[in-house]
Amino acid sequence: MSPKQHRGEVTAEHLLDAALRIYGESGEQGLTVSAVTRASGVSLGSLYHHFGSIDGLYEALAQRWLGRLLGELATALGPARTAREGVGALTRAYLTFIQEHRAAALLVHSSRADRVGMERGRELRDAQEARVSAFAQWLRPRIEAGEVAPLPLPLVESLVLGPVVGTARRWLSGFDDVDLDEAARVLPERIWRSISAE
Structure with a gap:
């Protein structure tokens, strides 16, 4: 795996982990793009790159x-x-x-x-x-x-x-x-x- 691929996987993991924490604390209504990017420290562009949308992140x-x-x-x-x-x-x-x-x-x-x-x-x-x-x-x-x-x-x-x-x-x-x-x-x-x- 290339360093770029590894960074991409780490970024996706950060997003998924942050999304689960938010879901556990605030439920579905709290699972927003801004909440996930803020909690994960990952950019909006990276979220869309890896999952396409907040719905894609939720489904993943x-x-x-x-x-x-x-x-x-x-x-x-x-x-x-x-x-x-x-x-x-x-x-x-x-x-x-x-x-x-x-x-x-x-x-x-x-x-x-x-x-x-x-x-x-x-x-x-x-x-x-x-x-x-x-x-x-x-x-x-x-x-x-x-x-x-x-x-x-x-x-x-x-x-x-x-x-x-x-x-x-x-x-x-x-x-x-x-x-x-x-x-x-x-x-x-x-x-x-x-x-x-x-």
Whole structure:
């Protein structure tokens, strides 16, 4: 990598890091061009050069953190020998991620991210395909072995991730009736019952 390319990557990282800090402190309405350039110390021209617009920066930031979340979920599945263990590992990894990266989790679970996901779903899915399919690749042999109910993979993914995402959204919304430690203990067994072939 040339020194110029390296400087460009460092600049883009500064912009993304500043944008996440601002998003965590002020939400979407606070994520403006002037706020990001002021917080990052990066020029307006550099922001437009790297991301094209504040919307481009927002989308790059959301994709960056969605990629990290999916990567952590894939890593959590690695050591799991059984589907039941995998459900537990996936649930705990997801809930740990939102606790440790609250600002990023708010961004990934935001209504804007949902809108973009609905409008550009296929394109975004294809961009994350390797990470998304890690769950399907891990799950397929467990379905074939009769450990998991023989349901279409998208339905199994919904049964596994739906309750976890719902719990995460409720916690991120500020409801004080959600205890993530309790959810990490209770949800895996409840989810497992919904997909078990037994």
